[in-house]
Amino acid sequence: MAQKMDISSAKQNEHNMKFVLDKYNLGPIKTSINPKDNKAYWDKIAQFWKVSPEAARCRLCANCEYYDNTESMMLQMDTIPLNKYDMDGGGRGYCCKFDFICHNLRTCSAQEPKKYVKPKDAEVIPPQYKEGNMLKLKLGVD
Ligand code: SF4
Secondary structure, rough: OOOOOOOOOHHHHHHHHHHHHHHHOOOOOOOOOOOOOHHHHHHHHHHHHHHOOHHOOOOOOEEEOEEOOOOOHHHHHHOOOHHHHHOOOEEEEOOOOOEEEEEEEOOOOOEEEEEOOOOOOOOOOOOOHOOOOHHHHHOOOO
């Protein structure tokens, strides 16, 4: 069943986000996928989690168990106007723990890794498309 967003205004969204910024080290403010950027931020949160900085950079809102980026939630979030954090966070998702709009490329100290189970009906690449068989496919030979 679709979840309901628990904020009704941009003001309430900003208020809740500020709480996470202040108390749960939400960040980085300016996101980047370059593994050399935001070193101070990732080193600090890695220390908090007792993991390597490389592992910390893999713990994002995007794969947090509190993050809802389902289609129905994305439609609900459209009722809240975009703000400056939306412009560089890599896309919106709703934080069900703190009730605000967070972003794929940020994280916070309350991040909990989401589990993934591959669906049984996941598509299988036909054997002729597997590496090594592509040339045969292009040449039209068996
Ligand atoms: S609890 Fe999860 S979804 Fe919410 S801000 Fe923290 S990392 Fe992002």
